[in-house]
Amino acid sequence: MSYRTGVISSLSDVGAPAWDALLAAQGEDNPFLSHAFLHALHESGSASAETGWQPQYLVLWDGDELAAAMPLYVKAHSYGEYVFDWAWAEAYHRNGIEYYPKLLSAIPFTPVTGSRLLARDDAARAALIELLQAQQDGAGMSSTHILYPPEAQAMRLHEAGFMLRSGVQFHWLNPGYTDFDQFLATLEHKKRKNIRAERRKVREAGVTMRQVRGGDATEADWRFFHRCYSNTYAEHRSSPYLNLDFFLRIGAAMPHNILLVVAEREGEPIASSLVLHTKDTLYGRYWGAVEHVPCLHFETAYYQPLEFCIANGIATFEGGAQGEHKMARGFLPTKTWSAHWLAHPSFADAVERFLERESGGIDAYIDELNERNPFRA
Template sequence: MNTPQPTQFRVLTGMHEIAANAWNRLAGNQPFLSHAFLHALETSGCVSAETGWLPQHLTLWEGEHLVAAMPLYAKSHSYGEYVFDWAWAEAYQRNGLSYYPKLLSAIPFTPVSGARLLVDSDANRVQLAHAAIEHAQAIGASSFHCLFPTPQDSAALQQAGLMIRHGVQFHWLNHGFASFEAYLAAMSHDKRKKIKQERRRVSEAGIRFRQLTGADIRSEDWAFFTGCYDNTYREHCSTPYLNLDFFQRIGHALPDNVLMIVASREGQDIAAALNFYDNTTLYGRYWGTHAYSPALHFETCYYQAIEFCISRGIQLFEGGAQGEHKLARGFLPIETSSAHWLAHPRFAEAVETFLERESLGVADYIGELNEHSPFKNT
């Protein structure tokens, strides 16, 4: 008869403090949850105390056996999250209170849904959520937030006392299309015509594409992509979150999960998009360009990726945060969620009232978007 091992929570200050196989056993197959991805963010300096993302990964152990974990960060700002709480921070400030630090469970700079409560048993799920709240209280954080959790995790977080917030993303679904032309045939006439026009404009501009995966992505490709990424951020008067070291690390660590689409004109590369994928899903993430050309963004980021999904039999393409323009290109609205706990009772009550109103608005918004579906009525 095995003697039950004592359980203990530990807070890790970085992924270097835990073995990759122990973490990945709970994380599953999504590339963003992998030890390699999170470790690359930290070792490249993209995630650090200096950038406002202090790792506080929460783990639960039975003896020396990891049974639950949560990617967790103490934040000194709200950048790179894609669930916006700036108004909450301003309200705290107006009342002479500090909103930061706050505690956040999310994949940095990555608005993708997935597990946040990584457990080997459902019994540990709510326990992990409660432990995150306790840790927020212990470090004097104003709040604890969990972004883009699975429905199962959302239910556990709500049971632990967090408020649920709803949002919208746009996802493309593969209904067994045999080709891009078959996909277009499912769309209404005006939307099909618009996409054909956009693709023709890119082709007539002499722009060609390469779809690179695994070892086909060379060091010079990573350098070119990073230059495009940096340039596009600068054009929008923003500071890039990620750097060449990070991109090279994930290229080496996750070669079977990376798709780079490179656009060239007259033998000169001019734009690139970086995607991640697994057996079921393609995740559109980052893009950049050194040259403007009409419809180049749509072709590089959407149409080339859709062709990749069709050729590989990938069922879902998550196009990233926001973007009503995606609807006309075949991406349908999908409800997302986040969970929030605020230590201050009056602010928590005010946020709860706000979220109730906002939830009704999100439901109406999704309904309105679905009325303008780009697909034929069936």
């Protein structure tokens, strides 16, 4: 089958109905891949050419139907990716070779697994990979990086000549708990005791919690959340990736996927967290506070979302990037994937050898983590 192919710099060129229909056709229920989320990133200027994220989405059309698509960016840096290639860029620099710009398929600032090869069927997916290979060969980029694809897509990319890299995240699984206490009862005694102590400290500090569904969130809620989010970056001497306009856009466009948790004391908000969710999965995203209260981070960003999962029958809570401390709160290690292609043969060989060694270390690390399972035997 022949497709009409293209490279687009704005999702306005596709439109929400066609894009979201493609997601539905391949059974993808991931809010970060929705037209609303991606378009908000671009239109708000959070992920744009000016910030080093130049959209170059690949699209395949079969007549008037969108048959396949790939979120793809020309990157001028490696910020906001969560699969770190700074050492590779430095090695290129030391040898007088340009590493940037590079091609990157990912959801900006979002370490969440989801389809990167969006396709209605296998034939369209194969054609999309061919288009990607033609694009990377013709554009003169140093490399192509596909972050957080599902394992099956990672293996498909490996067959097409990409090198694979693995990583670790921590996910919480809900077998059908009736309440938070039933979940606690499954943990080792020390873990259970520590969680109860952490929650008690927050209550004794006079803090109350409010869960705000996206449809009920006011502009004041979003402005306060953004203040908290920005404060977290300021405390780490960094600049926030996302602006208030982005959060207001997703709040308006996809309220059914959004939960804000607001911590208050004496009627005044002091902290907030944002999670996104579907009926099956909740994704921890951002948190921040305007004053310090011991253990408030855990209550706002973990325990309140866990209660929400239990109350709504949500099966999985993806806790985001890194963080062994999540295991003490019932999260377990899960392998993640990325795929990489480097144009320079010598560097490709060196990186492939590195990834082989790193992969063995990741597998051993996951085995070690599983030996420290926080649940009762």
